[in-house]
Amino acid sequence: MLKTGIATTRRGNTLYNINMTIDADSKKILSKARDKAPDWENIETVLLDMDGTLLDLHFDNYFWLQHVPLCYAQKHELSEDEAHQQLMQRYSDARGSLDWYCVDFWTRELALDIGQLKHDMAEKIAIRPEVVNFLQWLNDHHKRVVLVTNAHPVSLDLKMEKTGLHIHFDNIINAHDIGLAKENEGFWEKLQADEPYNKSKTLLIDDNLEVLESAHDYGIRYCYGIQQPDSMGDAISSKQFAVLSNFKEILP
């Protein structure tokens, strides 16, 4: 890990630990936010998550927490409260497994055409700020840029079609092809077969702290989180990992 426990955050604000230095000439106290940038010279491969990292997680949260419960209530003739309650239980049972991310699984489980419902909501898919500039910088500096996502292929295709971000990636890895979710033990090792990488020269950015922990445990050297994955949601803080409010923070 590089810098740890850098940011204490609350919604809408970034509160950095401040390095205070005394300017001997002016005797003024200068404040400088601690630098989050890694040693780019040492980085060959950049692994990037999609939802909540490159794309605003608001689409997914809105879809699963509001739109699906509404459609489920209509389909099964339940009140919105009942539908919401039932779905939260089902979500909680599946969370952290590959099923949680599987469009086919939820289409079967809920008797709703999840792929079609996502298409219906596609106008809400949005790229997070500074993402395109960051990807372009990585491309210009000849880093190997790899999208590594738990998203189901149906969802991945829709999001690439909608955003056009695929042009920036050297490879796109889908956890469904690996057979494990990124937070599952063994994922990062297994990934080596499809995308060989030197873990001491690899940087990972992912909004899921469990994913960061699993990558860090495997030995991926540079791991970063995202401060506010859902633009309408709460900020995240981590004692273990630096969380980014903007990709500019890690550029030199």
Ligand SMILES: [Mg+2]
């Ligand atoms: Mg994510």
